[in-house]
Amino acid sequence: MHSPFPLYDADALRLLEARGTASSDGDAFALMARAGQASWRRVLKHWPQAQRIAVVCGPGNNGGDGYVLARHAQESGRNVQVVSLLPPATPLARRACDEYLAAGGRIVEAPEGLQGAELIVDALFGIGLSREPDAATAALIETINAHPAPVLALDVPSGLDARSGSAPGTAIVADRTLQFIARHRGLRTGVAMDHVGELELATLDLPMSSFDGIAPAASAYRHDALHGFFPLRPRDSHKGRNGHVLCIGGDAGSGGAVMLAADAALHCGAGLVSVATRPAHVPALLARRPEAMAHGIDDVEQLTHLLERADVIAIGPGVGQGAWGQALFDLVLACAKPRVFDADALNLLAQSPRRLNECDVMTPHPGEAARLLGIATVDVQRDRFAAAxxxxxxxxxxxxxxxxxxxxxxxxxxxxxxCAGNPGMAVGGMGDLLTGCIAALLAQGFAPRDAAIAGALLHASAGDAAARVDGERGLLPSDLLPWLRRLANPMRR
Structure with missing residues (x-):
């Protein structure tokens, strides 16, 4: 079983760096030397044929890491040029620069230093940047992004805010990013995903004791953590043991949404799935999925006995914001059973905010999150951790x-x-599947947090598996259904 791995924020990384210095008998340059050497090893591993290398160094210690790399490249006989807008401004960076120059290196101005480069190393800014780059630096970043050579970013692609993963202005688009000491929280979500490329880690040989008392800022879950959530079912399982999900939604013109939620709940292992929808949608739903128990709802009172029978309620897919959807939503709010709120159920909640239960799960996209918080969508995306x-x-x-x-x-x-999912999943109906996934796991007895994490990971991993078959563009929610079932089932010996 694979466990989640820890992610750290900038404050923790600074503390870890200080402890790394202490473990090197107080020699801070020893840590920089290890960072530069680790970076050079990555160059040799991924771009062994690159002879013309441009290392873009900033004035701080991230630039110092770049100078160390450049010295190794110079000593190996590569044609290396350091591109710098400002001279080194810290003692460590100045020492690294002096050693590079003493080895025969040279510093040139941009953009001349980038001409003919077969590899560009980004060592402009590290984890400390949280502002928009100035005009000259922004122009250099844009020149690098337009260059055909691959880019290796050291620690963080310059221009990204490592705390949140946002880009206050222009930012480097790297092919690979080598993080130092520990993995950064901000590089795993939002706009950062379009800048980091492949992520790697160089621990710089810090002893494990350096992490004592430093709590991670987040935990990252990859697809290989899935089976830790899904034990084998007992041989004497029955449908009642696996829970009863009630999916509510599908106002006029939106019947497909609640059908997808019900489909996902069944494929993720719910023992029983009922659907409360407009009467006009019942024939199509039964034709598509006879395993679901479909109920046409005209009068809200018809929902009462369905709520009593269910173990978990999923409301929102296609429910609308009209009188019908509002009446169903109000009835669900009075229900004490675990609930999953999505789509228009979230919009209705935003119109009349109230506190939910800890056993409930909300699944907003950034626009819905913005309405729920009364802020702009851009503010949600600027710091997704803070918004969540x-x-x-x-x-x-x-x-x-x-x-x-x-x-x-x-x-x-x-x-x-x-840490899963792909751009092909940006299509209507994908969120409805997620609603059904999480509801099914709650019904099977998953703790609320585990249901939310496992459901989101299962959903994203199924999207990746389906995209590997036929590609991302044109991926449909229904393409994920067989993969939801396969990935939720560990192998029985």
Missing amino acids: NALRERYGAQVVLKGAGSIVASPEAVPAVI
């Missing part, structure tokens, strides 16, 4: 903030980041 935590604090439920690097925020726990 704000939703958790305001509404009291488990929160799955969807998007690139979905974030699960839970009471009394660090956020979980889902």
